[in-house]
Amino acid sequence: MRAKRLSIVLLVSLLVLGITTLGLAQEKILVFGNSGDVARLDPADVTDGESISRMDNIFEGLVEYEAGSTEIKPCLAESWDISEDGKEIVFHLRKGVKFHDGTDFNADAVVFSFERQYNPEHPYHQYGEWSYWGYMFSDIDRVEKIDDYTVKLVLSEPNASIMTSLAMFTACIVSPANAEKYKEDAFRHPCGTGPFKFVEWVKDDHITLEANENYWRERPKIDKLIFRVIPDPSARLLALEVGEIHGMEYPNPADFDRIKANPDLVLMSEPGMNIGYMAMNTGYGYVDANKNGVKDPDEPLEKTPGYFEPLTKKKVRQAINMAIDKEAIVRDIYMGTASVAKNGMPPFMLGYNDEIEDYPYDPEKAKELLAEAGYPDGFEVTLHVMPVSRPYMFDPPKIGEAIQSYLAAVGIKVNFYQVDWATYLQETEAGMHQMCLLGWTGDNGDPDNFLNVLYGLNACSIGTAGNYAFYTNEENQELLTKALRTYDVEKRAEYYKKAQELIHEDAGWVFLAHSNQNMVFRKNVEGFVLHPTSRMFFYPVDIK
Amino acid sequence: MKQYIIKRLLMLIPVLLGASILAFSLIHLAPGDPARTIAGEHASAQTIERIQIKYGLDKPLITQYWIWLKQALQGDFGRSIVSNEYVSKEILSRFPNTLELTLFSMFIAITVGVLAGIVSASRQYSLLDYGFMGVALFGVSMPVFWLGIMLMMVFGVFLRWLPISGRIDIMIPFTRITGLYLLDSIITGNWAAFISSLRHLILPSLALGTIPMATIARVTRSSMLEVLKQDFIRTERAKGLPERLVIYKHAVRNALIPVVTVIGLNFGLLLSGAILTETVFSWPGVGRYVVNAVQMRDYPAVQGCVLFFAFIFVVVNLITDIIYIYIDPRIKYQ
Numbered sequence: 001m002r003a004k005r006l007s008i009v010l011l012v013s014l015l016v017l018g019i020t021t022l023g024l025a026q027e028k029i030l031v032f033g034n035s036g037d038v039a040r041l042d043p044a045d046v047t048d049g050e051s052i053s054r055m056d057n058i059f060e061g062l063v064e065y066e067a068g069s070t071e072i073k074p075c076l077a078e079s080w081d082i083s084e085d086g087k088e089i090v091f092h093l094r095k096g097v098k099f100h101d102g103t104d105f106n107a108d109a110v111v112f113s114f115e116r117q118y119n120p121e122h123p124y125h126q127y128g129e130w131s132y133w134g135y136m137f138s139d140i141d142r143v144e145k146i147d148d149y150t151v152k153l154v155l156s157e158p159n160a161s162i163m164t165s166l167a168m169f170t171a172c173i174v175s176p177a178n179a180e181k182y183k184e185d186a187f188r189h190p191c192g193t194g195p196f197k198f199v200e201w202v203k204d205d206h207i208t209l210e211a212n213e214n215y216w217r218e219r220p221k222i223d224k225l226i227f228r229v230i231p232d233p234s235a236r237l238l239a240l241e242v243g244e245i246h247g248m249e250y251p252n253p254a255d256f257d258r259i260k261a262n263p264d265l266v267l268m269s270e271p272g273m274n275i276g277y278m279a280m281n282t283g284y285g286y287v288d289a290n291k292n293g294v295k296d297p298d299e300p301l302e303k304t305p306g307y308f309e310p311l312t313k314k315k316v317r318q319a320i321n322m323a324i325d326k327e328a329i330v331r332d333i334y335m336g337t338a339s340v341a342k343n344g345m346p347p348f349m350l351g352y353n354d355e356i357e358d359y360p361y362d363p364e365k366a367k368e369l370l371a372e373a374g375y376p377d378g379f380e381v382t383l384h385v386m387p388v389s390r391p392y393m394f395d396p397p398k399i400g401e402a403i404q405s406y407l408a409a410v411g412i413k414v415n416f417y418q419v420d421w422a423t424y425l426q427e428t429e430a431g432m433h434q435m436c437l438l439g440w441t442g443d444n445g446d447p448d449n450f451l452n453v454l455y456g457l458n459a460c461s462i463g464t465a466g467n468y469a470f471y472t473n474e475e476n477q478e479l480l481t482k483a484l485r486t487y488d489v490e491k492r493a494e495y496y497k498k499a500q501e502l503i504h505e506d507a508g509w510v511f512l513a514h515s516n517q518n519m520v521f522r523k524n525v526e527g528f529v530l531h532p533t534s535r536m537f538f539y540p541v542d543i544k
Numbered sequence: 545m546k547q548y549i550i551k552r553l554l555m556l557i558p559v560l561l562g563a564s565i566l567a568f569s570l571i572h573l574a575p576g577d578p579a580r581t582i583a584g585e586h587a588s589a590q591t592i593e594r595i596q597i598k599y600g601l602d603k604p605l606i607t608q609y610w611i612w613l614k615q616a617l618q619g620d621f622g623r624s625i626v627s628n629e630y631v632s633k634e635i636l637s638r639f640p641n642t643l644e645l646t647l648f649s650m651f652i653a654i655t656v657g658v659l660a661g662i663v664s665a666s667r668q669y670s671l672l673d674y675g676f677m678g679v680a681l682f683g684v685s686m687p688v689f690w691l692g693i694m695l696m697m698v699f700g701v702f703l704r705w706l707p708i709s710g711r712i713d714i715m716i717p718f719t720r721i722t723g724l725y726l727l728d729s730i731i732t733g734n735w736a737a738f739i740s741s742l743r744h745l746i747l748p749s750l751a752l753g754t755i756p757m758a759t760i761a762r763v764t765r766s767s768m769l770e771v772l773k774q775d776f777i778r779t780e781r782a783k784g785l786p787e788r789l790v791i792y793k794h795a796v797r798n799a800l801i802p803v804v805t806v807i808g809l810n811f812g813l814l815l816s817g818a819i820l821t822e823t824v825f826s827w828p829g830v831g832r833y834v835v836n837a838v839q840m841r842d843y844p845a846v847q848g849c850v851l852f853f854a855f856i857f858v859v860v861n862l863i864t865d866i867i868y869i870y871i872d873p874r875i876k877y878q
Contacts, residue, residue: 039626040628129595130591131595203637205828226714228826229826229828232823232826235693235824236709238696238697238708239708239826242704244707288589291588352585420576423574423575423579427575461589463589477600533849
């Protein structure tokens with residue numbers, strides 16, 4: 001009896017004290033806390049931030065971003081030449097680079113990685129959805145091998161944003177030998193040329209990567225990189241505080257003071273590449289019958305299902321812009337973790353028009369404008385309020401409530417409409433809303449990826465709209481298309497500045513905020529640089 | 545007896561069929577398009593259409609159901625639209641996590657709950673009785689989410705006794721065989737892993753076990769009280785049997801039927817995933833999986849999970865019914 005009791009006491013104390021330092025102490029292991037698990041591990045077949053952040057450390061593309069910016073520098077391609085007509089780009093590839101499976105990186109791998117995405121006849125096309133290709137790279141007509149270390153990209157139209165797009169995860173180069181080995185299961189066995197090699201994936205729990213000893217640059221400073229899934233933000237912060245993890249994404253803004261007060265933690269904040277806005281349905285869109293993403297002459301404008309007379313009037317939309325106190329929303333609801341937006345894209349991007357003067361917060365003037373537009377007593381309108389928190393909008397219901405009270409002050413009664421997220425997107429893309437809260441996080445860091453996809457006429461297709469105000473200004477679309485076809489940076493910027501003037505004047509949106517991206521690390525983690533695209537490159541990171 | 549079990553197992557067929565039809569209609573009635581959710585917010589119309597065709601989402605509902613049913617009858621529950629992985633594999637890879645957590649928390653719940661119930665009943669209206677039942681009332685009404693965070697704060701952050709998230713210390717090398725970490729570490733003789741996974745089990749099990757524990761305690765108490773009033777107990781006391789024997793040998797066994805029913809129900813519930821606990825404690829179980837699947841409108845995954853849960857429920861109920869026989873020999877199934 002005694003012995004039994006003693007052994008119980010021993011067992012319990014063993015449990016309590018635990019055996020904590022069993023791992024090889026000299027190994028540098030970085031554990032990062034993510035909010036969710038990845039869907040797949042093929043860089044060309046992922047669309048969500050979680051999957052992308054793992055890809056960024058296993059794979060590389062022909063070009064890559066400079067640290068912390070969206071400017072492009074050589075990576076797997078050492079240099080490139082663009083032809084006179086802007087339709088051909090020849091890449092000279094880096095020699096001596098090996099994939100994690102030991103095979104050579106060469107022109108065949110580049111052609112394989114791209115062709116499987118755009119060519120339906122390609123034997124590996126069936127193994128993925130390739131969502132981003134049709135959206136970002138549809139101007140690429142084909143990719144040709146010239147010799148073992150030279151490839152040519154042939155475009156159907158000159159496209160000035162293609163170089164930044166090539167730094168996207170979608171354009172990462174995968175090992176053809178690995179794809180052949182695993183076929184339809186290759187998404188579970190990622191194999192690239194990047195600084196870290198894939199080790200294991202325990203679903204909903206963690207993904208382990210290890211340093212690539214044969215990396216073509218200097219070997220990474222950490223030996224292992226582990227992404228752990230801790231879905232609850234409070235639990236994630238607790239895990240960081242006790243040292244179970246070394247860094248985490250998406251901290252709760254409500255916890256920022258607690259983080260700042262903790263000497264062991266560092267809160268990193270940078271302006272994010274995003275925009276949160278309220279769109280007002282101006283009434284008309286088109287049906288993209290041939291699904292080419294462009295409004296063709298034989299696709300006439302028609303009323304959207306959410307057509308609402310007052311919002312078709314420019315003065316009403318301007319009045320709504322003046323009735324909302326954005327400063328207060330950013331200060332109180334974003335809790336200072338964002339900056340007030342006056343244009344539809346963040347300020348650090350090419351062609352941002354800083355000369356535009358934002359609509360002032362002026363309820364009196366708003367009432368006047370409403371009266372001029374024929375609504376002296378206001379009206380009743382419905383607002384679609386997002387059911388989820390997104391990087392560009394942490395707390396949509398609260399923002400909705402703020403807008404509701406601001407608009408009530410000028411006589412406009414706002415009714416809430418809420419529905420689950422998948423339906424929300426479906427309804428707003430079909431133009432069923434009168435007003436809606438939404439936003440955008442940029443893909444590649446090119447202005448085209450904001451202005452053209454969010455505010456262009458081509459994006460007013462009912463059912464698949466990206467332009468949720470259904471702002472159908474043709475002049476604006478012309479400017480945006482011209483800008484996309486121009487490689488001259490100055491000229492491009494001019495087109496974009498002009499376009500932003502039109503967008504501002506016609507006031508289809510109330511641009512609310514660009515929210516910061518935030519990450520928390522333990523103090524001994526050094527070298528992580530927040531990237532505008534929110535991608536996570538752990539290559540330069542070290543643990544002291 | 546054997547016939548009875550076979551009959552019960554045969555009844556599984558209409559149950560599963562009904563569950564699948566119900567799940568299928570519900571998830572399809574809910575608006576939202578899975579092709580949309582995998583293609584991402586930024587996808588083109590062509591891409592979405594291609595995905596719809598690939599997964600047969602463009603066909604009429606009845607055809608979709610028929611195709612699914614035909615495959616399911618051959619044991620193929622299809623591939624998840626989101627992860628492209630076989631649904632059966634997705635569920636079975638996560639189920640051991642849920643099973644281990646359930647077993648452990650039910651172990652705590654039953655031991656503590658039954659004991660507390662017995663003690664309370666045998667000393668009705670004593671301080672101990674009020675104490676236990678007060679705690680039980682508190683336990684039933686406590687939100688798991690809050691309880692979980694509190695346990696983490698106290699034992700993980702302030703006292704630093706126990707880890708607060710995950711399944712095992714990931715620095716410890718570990719081989720998965722059955723997916724039940726305690727069992728696997730015993731099989732491989734990996735004691736570091738055994739202790740680590742046991743330590744990781746404690747807080748989530750406490751959080752998850754609290755409500756069943758409280759329910760079990762209350763049911764045990766009331767059932768015991770009823771039994772203690774019966775004639776045979778008076779007879780036993782009258783013939784001078786020690787109170788300890790009266791209670792633990794004779795009364796408890798007679799009071800157990802409703803307790804076993806409650807335990808069975810809770811088992812079935814917990815086995816279909818404890819979403820909140822799994823989220824707070826970063827536990828990679830089936831509960832989190834099915835919620836994600838519903839949110840992403842991952843039709844095959846939702847279908848698979850519902851069928852699986854229905855199956856588990858029926859089997860657990862069957863086992864409960866069989867246990868009745870052993871507790872009360874008067875019960876016979878024809």
